[in-house]
Amino acid sequence: MIKVQTYEDMEVKVKWATPNPGEEIREALTNTMADLTTLKGEPVKKVSTKLLHFLVTAEHDSVLEHAVISFMIQGASRSWLAQITRQRMTSMTSSSQHYQDYGDYPFVIHKNLVNKEQIQKAFNDSLLRYTILIQQGVPKEEARQILTNAMAVNFKWTINARSLYHFMRLRMCFRNVIEMRIFCDKVFLLVQKWWPEYAKILGPPCYIDGKCNQGFMTCGRKYDKEKNISR
Template sequence: MKVKLICHTPDPERTVAMSARLCYSAVGAEQLVEKMSPDQVAKLVDKIVEMGHLSTFEHVSFTFAVEGVSRVLTHQLVRHRIASYSQQSQRYVKEHDFEYIVPPSVAANPQAAARFAAVMDQVRAAYDELAALGVHQEDARYVLANATETKIVVTMNARSLLHFFELRCCARAQWEIRRLADAMLVEVRKVAPHLFRKAGPTCVTQGLCGEGDLTCGRLDSLNKQGGR
């Protein structure tokens, strides 16, 4: 999996801080931009996070190029609706030599890994034969596996990202999208550490777990450690 933050709103924390100040100040936006020191920006962002008043987080967006992920992942990813996507099309791009994603639980089991690789070869052969029989790639792709590698460009604003991290950094999320979420969080923290200081699943951010009997135990161990 390759996750690259290819662009984002410049100076995202200042943009958020300035927007927040505007709501509670008689001064205009332009003056606010100039007046705040980096330290004031950081403090105000921290306070916004603490209060949970996240509407100003929407003013800043982050765009990622994601490669080396399966269509299992992208089918889950695009369910997040406050986001924008451009995905490599299986209708228009021929998958003559497709890569595929192997789940760690398969990779760790030599017999399963061999079986997995074998069926991928069978699928590849079927795809090529269907093409040779004159089936257009948009229909030939019906035989392609969920594991088939795809590429996608994703844009989310910071508020939507926080929601995404809450759901997808959770241990209940599937391993692949959790890896993506973790990698995206690493990236955005490099450029906006205060915005994403408290990002993550609710056990980490609120000391709460909504998973009931399905809980992973992380909250318990956080509580035993005496803090989050």
């Protein structure tokens, strides 16, 4: 019996995060910049959104590497996996189709397609043939070749604040597929709880810089962070 779920069902949890990220960055900055107490309006124990924005736009962003967050993600698709793993400046561990029997994993698909007969049939067919191949002695890593991109993956993802800023800039953009944008929405809400001042500098160029950087590929829309939904 196949299990089918939607992108919205993806679970994203924070496993751990640097406890006082603002304090860590502030400490790092006092090694490199003038005493922060001399910077007008800067809080004593952390860094403001304004200063964080300055650091990333002026490319003094290596100090952000001292703040790290680790996520556990369940129920994203293998096509999402192909995209997230392009982000090299992160630490990642995923489910294995080499060592694990994939028969129990769900299929992940757009909510409008869940009940489409052709899709249900294709999923059923691929999982049935996968199971038969394994029963016939074909190794899992070869039988997997007939599984679809929709198969779910579990993923441990650890990323520092410098890399996460870069990731969210690229991936909150409307040019991304909907599954990736749903993932970013979930990450964004968790980051907002972890480090509110930093969450305010996350977003695509149209939101952060006030203008799109995609040239002729622009979508012509503007990200609405107040609604907090990039769809």
